Amino acid sequence: MSAMLAESRRAEATAAVESPRGERKRVVIIGGGFAGIAAAHALRHADADVLLIDRRNHHIFQPLLYQVATAVLSPAEIAAPIRQLEAKQRNVTVLLAEVTGIDVASRTIEAASPGAGVRKIGFDYLVVATGMRPSYFGHDEFARYAPGLKSLGDAETIRAKILGAFELAATTEDEGERARQMTFVLVGAGATGVELAGSLADLVKVTLRGNFRRIDPGKASIILLDAGNRVLPTFAEAVSRRVARRLTKLGVKVMTGVKVETVDDQGVVAGGSRIPSATVLWTAGVAASPIPKMLGTKTDRAGRALVDPFLKVVDTPGVFVAGDAASVMQNRHPVPGVAQAAIQEGRYVGRLIASELKGREVKRPFHYFDKGNMAVVAKNYAVLERGWLCTGGFLTWLVWAFVHILSLPQLQNRLRVQRQWLWSYFTGQRSSRLIPESPTI
Ligand SMILES: Cc1cc2nc3c(=O)[nH]c(=O)nc-3n(C[C@H](O)[C@H](O)[C@H](O)COP(=O)(O)OP(=O)(O)OC[C@H]3O[C@@H](n4cnc5c(N)ncnc54)[C@H](O)[C@@H]3O)c2cc1C
Secondary structure (H helix, E strand, C coil): CCHHHHHHHHHHHCCCEECCCCCCEEEEEECCCHHHHHHHHHCCCCCEEEEEEECCCEEECHHHHHHHHCCCCCHHHCEEEHHHHHCCCCCEEEEECEEEEEECCCCEEEEEECCCEEEEEECCEEEECCCEEEECCCCHHHHHCCCECCCHHHHHHHHHHHHHHHHHHHHCCCHHHHHHHCEEEEECCCHHHHHHHHHHHHHHHHHCCCCCCCCCHHHCEEEEEECCCCCCCCCCHHHHHHHHHHHHHCCEEEEECCCEEEEECCEEEECCEEEECCEEEECCEEEECCHHHHHCCCECCCCCEECCCCCECCCCCCEEECHHHEECEECCEECCCCHHHHHHHHHHHHHHHHHHHCCCCCCCCCCCCCCCEEEECCCCCEEEEECCEEEEEHHHHHHHHHHHHHHCCCHHHHHHHHHHHHHHHHHCCCCCCCCCCCCCC
């Protein structure tokens, strides 16, 4: 047994139950994503100790993950250390740990920290903000061949797969294998699939042009598959049609109404036909992490906790769920699983707890203010839908770029992303084209 493991086991055996102590209440927040960070910030003036737990040491700006996967940006440009984000807030302590259990009856959680084993931590208030993970709709065996896009590790794996495929295509003597290496299949034509396909089209046509002698990357085939009957199903139909036309113009083959039956090491079988491909990417469904189920409350089909209009878990005082992990209804429609909703929910829960700590009852339920839905389709083109307003084109793309830069977590991220975007806009080059040493190549 390694010294580190032995130490970890010892720590586990003696793990103390850390209960809230003294007069100050303890608020435990699980998840340092959009909702968790917003909840912690909303508690900045609260007379409470806030413990923010995440299994990663960084917060990720997920809307730009596809740009890491397609070599536009590097991981550090879209992520920020959670400790740094919380450094100025004196009542917040950050803990790097994976929450593995929740016992609402004894008001404790179990958290496993690297090298420190499992600890029980007591709470007065609990905010679950653990987000979602890719769902393979009951076919978890597909995950081995078709990575999803949720973490920086996923984005780097995808980037290595894409760039590695061109290297292998350039060295093989087998025509069939070359075609397979140069075929990219994206399963799921929601916003992530559309954005990834558009950026991939730009990569093969512009960035990689002239980089290979034996192959022409511009002849790569990019196929966007979806079982539904249109791309971007959460947008209006007219927007879907425009986006599908735009993708086709970029050279992406859009195949809707086609169900993926198998994904294996040779490619996919979809709609009864095999598509040989060395790079299949999963941009389809999402499911909640196992954490909401541990609350013992009802969950929806995707595993999100059903909460009341105050984002509280029913019959469990002081326990809240915010962000993608919560199933919230507004005017009989579900609040969408987007960053703005997660931020607003996290902020609402933080403020509600702060009010309760002052002995005030909050009577106003959560209300989601929809600032609009955007998707970008490669360079110079984005679509926006907000209420009756549906628009798309270059100006919308500029608005998209501006909004995303402003929304990045730290000033240094904003400056670096701005610089990279300007560089790539004017030169067509992408600065993050490294293939880490990996078994993919
Ligand atoms: C590729 C991609 C593209 C997207 N594009 C857009 C977009 O363009 N616009 C938009 O509005 N939305 C977009 N979204 C959706 C948006 O990112 C989510 O709605 C938002 O991140 C939800 O925030 P959250 O705080 O609920 O969860 P997350 O941001 O996912 O954060 C959850 C956190 O919980 C932590 N966690 C999970 N389980 C545990 C555990 N057991 N123990 C400890 N920590 C745990 C995770 O490490 C993570 O840091 C995109 C999502 C993805 C994946």
